[in-house]
Amino acid sequence: MVSCSLCNMKIAELFLEKLKGTIVKKVGSKKQYPICFACQKKYDSKDELLAALK
Numbered sequence: 001m002v003s004c005s006l007c008n009m010k011i012a013e014l015f016l017e018k019l020k021g022t023i024v025k026k027v028g029s030k031k032q033y034p035i036c037f038a039c040q041k042k043y044d045s046k047d048e049l050l051a052a053l054k
């Protein structure tokens with residue numbers, strides 16, 4: 001089950017098995033961060049989104 005890295009909302013479950021959102025990667029890291037559509041909309045740019053990740 002995929003959960004949003006920011007709000008922990010289960011992405012696939014809430015959107016009927018469809019992944020609505022995005023996957024972001026930090027520069028120099030192989031780790032992937034799934035981000036739900038709602039959190040994606042909260043940030044204007046991918047850079048701001050990445051900055052919000054711990």
Ligand SMILES: [Zn+2]
Nearest residue numbers: 004007036039
């Ligand atoms: Zn989220």
